[in-house]
Amino acid sequence: xxxxxxxxxxxxxxxxxxxxxxxxxxxxxxxxxxxxxxxxxxxxxxxxxxxxxxxxxxxxxxxxxxxxxxxxxxxxxxxxxxxxxxxxxxxxxxxxxxxxxxxxxxxxxxxxxxxxxxxxxxxxxxxxxxxxxxxxxxxxxxxxxxxxxxxxxxxxxxxxxxxxxxxxxxxxxxxxxxxxxxxxxxxxxxxxxxxxxxxxxxxxxxxxxxxxxxxxxxxxxxxxxxx
Amino acid sequence: xxxxxxxxxxxxxxxxxxxxxxxxxxxxxxxxxxxxxxxxxxxxxxxxxxxxxxxxxxxxxxxxxxxxxxxxxxxxxxxxxxxxxxxxxxxxxxxxxxxxxxxxxxxxxxxxxxxxxxxxxxxxxxxxxxxxxxxxxxxxxxxxxxxxxxxxxxxxxxxxxxxxxxxxxxxxxxxxxxxxxxxxxxxxxxxxxxxxxxxxxxxxxxxxxxxxxxxxxxxxxxxxxxxxxxxxxxxxxxxxxxxxxxxxxxxxxxxxxxxxxxxxxxxxxxxxxxxxxxxxxxxxxxxxxxxxxxxxxxxxxxxxxxxxxxxxxxxxxxxxxxxxxxxxxxxxxxxxxxxxxxxxxxxxxxxxxxxxxxxxxxxxxxxxxxxxxxxxxxxxxxxxxxxxxxxxxxxxxxx
Ligand SMILES: Nc1ncnc2c1ncn2[C@@H]1O[C@H](COP(=O)(O)OP(=O)(O)O)[C@@H](O)[C@H]1O
Ligand SMILES: [Mg+2]
Numbered sequence: 001x002x003x004x005x006x007x008x009x010x011x012x013x014x015x016x017x018x019x020x021x022x023x024x025x026x027x028x029x030x031x032x033x034x035x036x037x038x039x040x041x042x043x044x045x046x047x048x049x050x051x052x053x054x055x056x057x058x059x060x061x062x063x064x065x066x067x068x069x070x071x072x073x074x075x076x077x078x079x080x081x082x083x084x085x086x087x088x089x090x091x092x093x094x095x096x097x098x099x100x101x102x103x104x105x106x107x108x109x110x111x112x113x114x115x116x117x118x119x120x121x122x123x124x125x126x127x128x129x130x131x132x133x134x135x136x137x138x139x140x141x142x143x144x145x146x147x148x149x150x151x152x153x154x155x156x157x158x159x160x161x162x163x164x165x166x167x168x169x170x171x172x173x174x175x176x177x178x179x180x181x182x183x184x185x186x187x188x189x190x191x192x193x194x195x196x197x198x199x200x201x202x203x204x205x206x207x208x209x210x211x212x213x214x215x216x217x218x219x220x221x222x223x224x225x226x227x
Numbered sequence: 228x229x230x231x232x233x234x235x236x237x238x239x240x241x242x243x244x245x246x247x248x249x250x251x252x253x254x255x256x257x258x259x260x261x262x263x264x265x266x267x268x269x270x271x272x273x274x275x276x277x278x279x280x281x282x283x284x285x286x287x288x289x290x291x292x293x294x295x296x297x298x299x300x301x302x303x304x305x306x307x308x309x310x311x312x313x314x315x316x317x318x319x320x321x322x323x324x325x326x327x328x329x330x331x332x333x334x335x336x337x338x339x340x341x342x343x344x345x346x347x348x349x350x351x352x353x354x355x356x357x358x359x360x361x362x363x364x365x366x367x368x369x370x371x372x373x374x375x376x377x378x379x380x381x382x383x384x385x386x387x388x389x390x391x392x393x394x395x396x397x398x399x400x401x402x403x404x405x406x407x408x409x410x411x412x413x414x415x416x417x418x419x420x421x422x423x424x425x426x427x428x429x430x431x432x433x434x435x436x437x438x439x440x441x442x443x444x445x446x447x448x449x450x451x452x453x454x455x456x457x458x459x460x461x462x463x464x465x466x467x468x469x470x471x472x473x474x475x476x477x478x479x480x481x482x483x484x485x486x487x488x489x490x491x492x493x494x495x496x497x498x499x500x501x502x503x504x505x506x507x508x509x510x511x512x513x514x515x516x517x518x519x520x521x522x523x524x525x526x527x528x529x530x531x532x533x534x535x536x537x538x539x540x541x542x543x544x545x546x547x548x549x550x551x552x553x554x555x556x557x558x559x560x561x562x563x564x565x566x567x568x569x570x571x572x573x574x575x576x577x578x579x580x581x582x583x584x585x586x587x588x589x590x591x592x593x594x595x596x597x598x599x600x601x602x603x604x605x606x607x608x609x610x611x612x613x614x615x616x617x618x619x620x621x622x623x624x625x626x
Pocket of ligand 2: 044045046166
């Protein structure tokens with residue numbers, strides 16, 4: 001359960017003050033599938049970064065699973081990112097020198113999982129995302145869709161409770177983008193909270209709840225019935 | 228993240244840019260190799276010089292004519308100093324701590340026997356010379372304990388003089404002409420070997436009084452006193468001065484304990500070795516600057532990766548450790564390579580240039596290795612701090 005109360009995030013650009021998030025309050029229950037849409041610069045990424053504990057609000061309160069996380073230390077926040085949150089980025093962010101399998105393994109290494117378990121879990125993930133024959137390839141040798149599959153496998157390998165995807169299909173063509181969304185939706189079906197920022201109306205309409213943002217505020221927040 | 232995984236991650240970063248890693252590690256390697264090579268030669272020379280000096284024993288005091296004043300001028304040069312004589316040496320024999328005395332004079336002369344001749348170094352020495360200086364006799368005996376004022380005309384050959392003049396023949400009893408005088412051979416010294424190009428065996432030993440005649444000299448070049456081991460050097464020197472001042476009326480001679488010479492010399496040699504190590508250290512410094520540059524580049528081009536690691540739950544400490552380990556591993560690899568190169572070249576030098584004293588000083592080697600680890604740590608500190616301080620959101624935005 002994500003509970004944001006009166007979150008404000010301010011950036012200073014020279015002497016200009018940008019309210020990337022302006023008094024935003026929102027609750028997202030466990031297992032929800034939420035899409036966040038809105039024009040560029042409306043604060044979608046900032047909202048996702050705050051939910052993912054990559055960024056701190058200037059004011060407001062954030063409770064995750066009933067626990068106030070704004071007050072936690074850096075190390076405690078890092079632990080929550082390790083254990084509860086999976087990020088998927090528009091630009092994939094794979095480590096270029098590591099193979100697909102090693103990229104997927106990275107969160108397990110950071111989490112201190114013993115090598116034997118890691119091996120089993122990586123193999124299972126490669127299988128689940130149909131990457132078995134790409135395991136030893138480096139990102140440069142993979143297609144965009146394959147790269148995003150590696151990134152999703154990496155985001156889910158620690159079995160997080162929340163997946164945060166910031167325009168995950170932004171760098172993919174329409175067809176491949178649809179496939180990637182289906183993969184993310186499978187995670188939602190298995191109980192993970194899924195929050196997706198997207199520009200694509202069609203993809204946004206697949207979520208069960210749609211939040212539309214403008215100028216750092218939530219414009220509309222309504223349930224949606226994906227046809 | 229456990230230690231093995233950390234090492235593995237760091238290793239993968241280093242092998243990702245193989246050429247760059249090798250180049251910057253070789254900066255350190257060359258520095259370490261230079262330190263080791265230079266100090267090996269320094270240490271070799273030091274040991275060599277000290278052993279050359281101590282092989283003749285360390286409890287020796289040498290008296291030379293003339294007084295060197297503290298201002299560097301020599302009284303002897305003014306001409307008013309009295310000569311050192313055999314009588315002075317005899318007087319010193321009865322000094323408190325004296326074990327052996329030896330009156331010494333040295334020069335070059337032609338020696339002849341059985342139609343062969345050779346120019347050698349001729350030493351005029353007393354009968355105690357071989358004992359005072361730990362010189363071993365090979366065949367026969369050293370000069371006998373004659374009256375030093377009128378010794379018999381005997382000669383002892385250096386081993387090279389022996390082989391050059393007599394080949395393998397037994398020379399004992401043969402007559403040898405030294406300068407214009409005739410001497411009878413009574414012994415041959417054991418070989419002392421060669422110091423660089425200076426042959427210690429191309430010599431003959433004759434009694435001091437006879438040598439003064441051969442060289443047509445009045446005074447001795449030096450008197451050596453071997454004192455009892457354990458005797459206080461200051462007291463030995465004081466005794467010598469008292470005896471000689473009583474005879475000469477003033478201190479117109481110089482007394483130098485070998486221990487003092489040794490410690491002066493080893494100080495000089497230590498400074499030399501350190502200077503040479505510092506010289507190698509400069510190339511190490513250059514290598515270190517290269518490493519700092521490389522680590523800054525490594526952080527700059529991996530900003531997005533740092534953001535990713537943070538998003539995946541890496542703490543700032545973890546990121547700092549990763550980059551610190553990377554620079555440390557790099558410099559340690561360089562250090563190890565440099566160690567092998569330096570030791571290898573030192574060993575080759577020893578093999579190829581047989582007269583060059585080379586000796587790998589292991590304390591310097593360990594020091595150099597520790598230094599390269601430290602350089603890696605130091606080179607990595609600022610880049611690693613920079614990496615750890617990055618804002619993950621900004622970092623993830625760079626591509
Ligand atoms: N690090 C930053 N420094 C300055 N301004 C920023 C920073 N991050 C975001 N902003 C500003 O905050 C606003 C919201 O940005 P963002 O959340 O990235 O929007 P979106 O993802 O909806 O396009 C924009 O005006 C953007 O310029
Ligand atoms: Mg955005």
